[in-house]
Amino acid sequence: MSTHNNADPDPWRNRTREAGRGGPAFGEFIEAVRLLQDRVTGARPPDDEVAALAARVQTLADELLPWQVSEWDAAVGTRQDLPGRGNPLLPPLIIDEWTAQRVVGRVVFRRFYIGGNGAAHGGTLPLLFDEVLGKLSNSGDRTVSRTAFLTVNYRRITRIGVEHTIVAEVARVEGRKRWLTARLYDEDRNVTADAEGLFLELKPGQP
DSSP states (O other): OOOOOTTOSOHHHHOOOOTTTTOTTHHHHHHHHHHHHHHHHHOOOOGGGHHHHHHHHHHHHHHHGGGOOOTTTOSTTTOTTSGGGGOTTSOOOEEEEEOSSEEEEEEEOOGGGEEETTEEOTTHHHHHHHHHHHHHHTOTTOOOEEEEEEEEEEOSOOBTTSEEEEEEEEEEEETTEEEEEEEEEOTTSOEEEEEEEEEEEOOTTOO
């Protein structure tokens, strides 16, 4: 059953949130997708096996075709109880603290996110920061916002396969403008990257 009216002029404020969307096995499904991503990234199958493997993956993709739904009805990205909100694109962040002023979480950049020589791809760090800062910007009684700018400073190599801690905080709020900061720490509490973002509260009807 649809939870969103396509004619709704303000879908962000009027969407219905369903706890546990996708059912109790949805987390296992997304973990299997993440594992496939990791294995594909790390695999070098024999040349004569690649076509058969591609066909099998295509078959699975085709099996999902009858169940395609709109953005507003999908389960991916809605599961706050799952790492990365159950979105296989996002680094699998686990939230330990989430208030209106602060978010603390843990993340391991898996093989899928490798950039080179054991380091997470530089482009995945802004993805993580934007996810966490956006989550914080929209926390408490604040309404939905969008990223206006995001500045990331790379301090050290962020290694794959190692647990990192991210801490995000609200710096200040002025009208529709929200400034937030975040820091990413490795297992030795070294800052590997930090970020500052400006988020703008959406006006009614803005997409």
